[in-house]
Amino acid sequence: MTHSPRRRGDQSEAEPGEPATSPRRDQIIRAAYFTIAEEGFEGLRTRDVAGKVGINSATLHYYFRDKEALVQGVVAFMMKELSRPRVAVGPTASALDRLRAEFSDIKARIRDAPEQLIVLTELTLRAFRDPKIAQLLRELDQGWHAHLVSILEAGIAEKLFRTDIDAGATASALMAQLRGLVYQGGIGPKKRQALIDQIALQTERWVRK
Amino acid sequence: MTHSPRRRGDQSEAEPGEPATSPRRDQIIRAAYFTIAEEGFEGLRTRDVAGKVGINSATLHYYFRDKEALVQGVVAFMMKELSRPRVAVGPTASALDRLRAEFSDIKARIRDAPEQLIVLTELTLRAFRDPKIAQLLRELDQGWHAHLVSILEAGIAEKLFRTDIDAGATASALMAQLRGLVYQGGIGPKKRQALIDQIALQTERWVRK
Amino acid sequence: MTHSPRRRGDQSEAEPGEPATSPRRDQIIRAAYFTIAEEGFEGLRTRDVAGKVGINSATLHYYFRDKEALVQGVVAFMMKELSRPRVAVGPTASALDRLRAEFSDIKARIRDAPEQLIVLTELTLRAFRDPKIAQLLRELDQGWHAHLVSILEAGIAEKLFRTDIDAGATASALMAQLRGLVYQGGIGPKKRQALIDQIALQTERWVRK
Amino acid sequence: MTHSPRRRGDQSEAEPGEPATSPRRDQIIRAAYFTIAEEGFEGLRTRDVAGKVGINSATLHYYFRDKEALVQGVVAFMMKELSRPRVAVGPTASALDRLRAEFSDIKARIRDAPEQLIVLTELTLRAFRDPKIAQLLRELDQGWHAHLVSILEAGIAEKLFRTDIDAGATASALMAQLRGLVYQGGIGPKKRQALIDQIALQTERWVRK
DNA sequence: GATGAATGAGCATTCATTCAT
DNA sequence: AATGAATGAATGCTCATTCAT
Numbered sequence: 001m002t003h004s005p006r007r008r009g010d011q012s013e014a015e016p017g018e019p020a021t022s023p024r025r026d027q028i029i030r031a032a033y034f035t036i037a038e039e040g041f042e043g044l045r046t047r048d049v050a051g052k053v054g055i056n057s058a059t060l061h062y063y064f065r066d067k068e069a070l071v072q073g074v075v076a077f078m079m080k081e082l083s084r085p086r087v088a089v090g091p092t093a094s095a096l097d098r099l100r101a102e103f104s105d106i107k108a109r110i111r112d113a114p115e116q117l118i119v120l121t122e123l124t125l126r127a128f129r130d131p132k133i134a135q136l137l138r139e140l141d142q143g144w145h146a147h148l149v150s151i152l153e154a155g156i157a158e159k160l161f162r163t164d165i166d167a168g169a170t171a172s173a174l175m176a177q178l179r180g181l182v183y184q185g186g187i188g189p190k191k192r193q194a195l196i197d198q199i200a201l202q203t204e205r206w207v208r209k
Numbered sequence: 210m211t212h213s214p215r216r217r218g219d220q221s222e223a224e225p226g227e228p229a230t231s232p233r234r235d236q237i238i239r240a241a242y243f244t245i246a247e248e249g250f251e252g253l254r255t256r257d258v259a260g261k262v263g264i265n266s267a268t269l270h271y272y273f274r275d276k277e278a279l280v281q282g283v284v285a286f287m288m289k290e291l292s293r294p295r296v297a298v299g300p301t302a303s304a305l306d307r308l309r310a311e312f313s314d315i316k317a318r319i320r321d322a323p324e325q326l327i328v329l330t331e332l333t334l335r336a337f338r339d340p341k342i343a344q345l346l347r348e349l350d351q352g353w354h355a356h357l358v359s360i361l362e363a364g365i366a367e368k369l370f371r372t373d374i375d376a377g378a379t380a381s382a383l384m385a386q387l388r389g390l391v392y393q394g395g396i397g398p399k400k401r402q403a404l405i406d407q408i409a410l411q412t413e414r415w416v417r418k
Numbered sequence: 419m420t421h422s423p424r425r426r427g428d429q430s431e432a433e434p435g436e437p438a439t440s441p442r443r444d445q446i447i448r449a450a451y452f453t454i455a456e457e458g459f460e461g462l463r464t465r466d467v468a469g470k471v472g473i474n475s476a477t478l479h480y481y482f483r484d485k486e487a488l489v490q491g492v493v494a495f496m497m498k499e500l501s502r503p504r505v506a507v508g509p510t511a512s513a514l515d516r517l518r519a520e521f522s523d524i525k526a527r528i529r530d531a532p533e534q535l536i537v538l539t540e541l542t543l544r545a546f547r548d549p550k551i552a553q554l555l556r557e558l559d560q561g562w563h564a565h566l567v568s569i570l571e572a573g574i575a576e577k578l579f580r581t582d583i584d585a586g587a588t589a590s591a592l593m594a595q596l597r598g599l600v601y602q603g604g605i606g607p608k609k610r611q612a613l614i615d616q617i618a619l620q621t622e623r624w625v626r627k
Numbered sequence: 628m629t630h631s632p633r634r635r636g637d638q639s640e641a642e643p644g645e646p647a648t649s650p651r652r653d654q655i656i657r658a659a660y661f662t663i664a665e666e667g668f669e670g671l672r673t674r675d676v677a678g679k680v681g682i683n684s685a686t687l688h689y690y691f692r693d694k695e696a697l698v699q700g701v702v703a704f705m706m707k708e709l710s711r712p713r714v715a716v717g718p719t720a721s722a723l724d725r726l727r728a729e730f731s732d733i734k735a736r737i738r739d740a741p742e743q744l745i746v747l748t749e750l751t752l753r754a755f756r757d758p759k760i761a762q763l764l765r766e767l768d769q770g771w772h773a774h775l776v777s778i779l780e781a782g783i784a785e786k787l788f789r790t791d792i793d794a795g796a797t798a799s800a801l802m803a804q805l806r807g808l809v810y811q812g813g814i815g816p817k818k819r820q821a822l823i824d825q826i827a828l829q830t831e832r833w834v835r836k
Numbered sequence: 837g838a839t840g841a842a843t844g845a846g847c848a849t850t851c852a853t854t855c856a857t
Numbered sequence: 858a859a860t861g862a863a864t865g866a867a868t869g870c871t872c873a874t875t876c877a878t
Contacts, residue, residue, distance in 0.1 A: 024862085038338075040338070042250055045847070046847080046848060046849085047846090047847075047848085055862095056863065056865075057847095057849090057864095058850080058851085058863075058864055058865075058866095059863050061848085061850080062861090062863070062864095066848075067848065067849090118334075121330070121334055122334060124330065124392060125249060125327075125331060128249075129248070129249065141393070172404065173407075173411065175393075176385075176386045176387075176390050176404070176408070177382065177385045177386045177389055178385075179389035180385035180386055180387065180388035180390070180391075180392065181385045181388075181389070182389075183330075183333060183388055183389065183392040184350070184385065195381065195385070198378060198382070199382065202378075202382060233837090254872070254873090255872080264837095264838075265838065265839045265840075266839095266872095266873085266874090267838075267840080267874085267876085268837075268838050270873085270875080271837065271838070275873075276874090442841085458752060458755075458756070459669060460667075460668055460669045463867090463868070464868080464869060464870085465869085473842075473843085475869085476842075476843055476844075476845095476870085476871080477842050477843070479869085479870065479871080480840090480841070480843095484870075485870090539751065539810075540752060543745075543748055543749060546667075546745055547666070556814075559811070587825065591804065591826070594803075594805075594807035594811065594822070594826070595803045596803075597807035598805065598806035598807030598808070599803045599806075599807070600807075601806055601807065601810040602768070602803070613799065613803070616796060616799070617800065620800060651858090672850090672851070672852090673851080673852060673853085674851075682858095682859075682860090683859065683860045683861075684852085684860095685855085685859070685860055685862095686858070686859050686860065688852085688853065688854080689858065693852075693853075694852065694853090
């Protein structure tokens, strides 16, 4: 097979054996990701991103057809990051442990990857104008909701949680609360973590028998 | 040259007789405000704003020293808008009525001024980088929190609400939930309003005796 | 009427009272025109054109939305130039004088405005890919053809020219010959003018009684 | 490194055993040639040419030092193509047949190799700035002229053509007419061929006894 | 108050070319 | 022979801002 004139970043799905990914590509995406966290989409300059990676901005365009493709790469990366749990629970963990892990997970993100919150907010904003991003966020939300519901229902089945709670509604309320916290501007990480503990406590009281 | 070299939009206090406000100035701010709601800060162009008002972009600079000053004008306008209640309650209203008015207020904003949510999110994002905006948002939050606490405490005093609720914590939780709802991308206004009703119901059950 | 946000070069037809023309605009078009003559479309750089006029390249874009609009301006200018006769004949001139004026006109162009030939060739080339230009050139040709036919027919009516010549075919043949000369690369202006005289002579012999 | 550092496409004469030609080299030239016909010199991109051949653009630079060398290759190819008659005449053909073959040749080119006209026009344009190309075109023209003169003189000698025609001038006029036709933009191949027939007829009438 | 004209700094993107492998 | 990766030098275009009128 001769050299394909298509750029690496073109296809969403890589051909087998020809991965649409490369260390350099990932490096660029990471640099762009942190740039967005620091400066916002508004402050994203391909030149700066290239500079951070230590390459020429033309090289960046060797990996990404245009800025839009780069942004899409960042979004994909972000989605994978958000889906990957940061707190592991064993397969034998109780529903309560898994619920607690949920709160720990968010606290861990706030502590170790605070940029995720910022980029997520940026994406939320983009979603108002970009239906593709809106769709992705919706899917992310649905996944989170389903995950919480499964925990709650397991807890009910395990007879750890009250049987009269509405798993769906409770999951929604929980998500709204956590999201509200995350999106609350003007407070530091410590305050944020304390508020999460508070929500965790309230929730446990609410769901446990 | 006859006109005073100091521009109207300067940060320094306006001299008496030279108001820092004018119909045209307000007109520009409103145009910028709605532009931000539609296109985001990223899409804010002084030329476009001027065009919407029907003036030359040079004229815009007569009223605002620079783009930053215009943005500050928008922020101030936004803060005033957010502080102004959209649902009036009589001075004799019960704590419960006032609590309900709180939910109605948010529903009214979602219905009549959905752009407020978007601009608020934009400001939240700016707050990560602009301490001045962070401070303003913090104050806005504190005002809201104090307001909710006063309602809850009044309800307790009126013996309408349970005496064992922690007014501060409840206010915080309520705020987080409402904020979370507001920031949830990818859902339409109707769904949003329904979720608010749900939160309202839950809250009433929680606080009422 | 407030300031129109549209750029000057946008509309093909200027509104009455608001001419789509200005000295500066013309200056830019002229500079672009001679740049094309010297460097070809391939060598047309907005920066260079602006530089020749002594303005910033951003100023050029104040008058022309984009490069394409500038090129269109040049084309329009070129068409006007080509249509404007360079050798005047009195209203009482005989058909023969008018025919001779036709040759003199081309010789005058080669002498005084040799760049017209080059730019015309460039346009011919563009016409292969740009239907709009193809159409313009076609119209130019039809105008020229009609003009020659009217001269020949007048000569026949004046009993100066042979009655058995086919005015249309002769006009076509004449045009083809002149065009061929004009497009003949690799020869200098003097040689070119001599060849025109030769064609003129031949033609006179052919048409005159 | 094993391969000779001197590239194949160098202007210097190839060493014996190291031919300045190769199937791949020709392939590249052909691809460039057709690209120029379709997009003009303006649209000639080494990457595209390489892509059409199915090689990397770096490989193209293995065969051609730079873009200029590639263009020269195309020019040489073009000159060979133009010199090669497309309509064969036997060695015993009469002058009239050979003259007719001349017209048939051009018609054949228009039909079978219309890209030659376009590339030739592109070269004509280049000749204004590139003396090397100007020289080549001049030689091409002189060859054509000599060829036509030899036909006309043979016809006179064969007593097929009038003895009072000026072979040189007639050849020039004929060339100018044909060239003019070829360069006339905005008409299709059919119309073009019909006009050639017209010129052929006229010419025959002119030269034959 | 208002504007047309002008500009500097910057930005994404393109492209011929190079070089280690 | 061939290529993936990389780059420097443009290039068209944008935009906030200025200033004389």
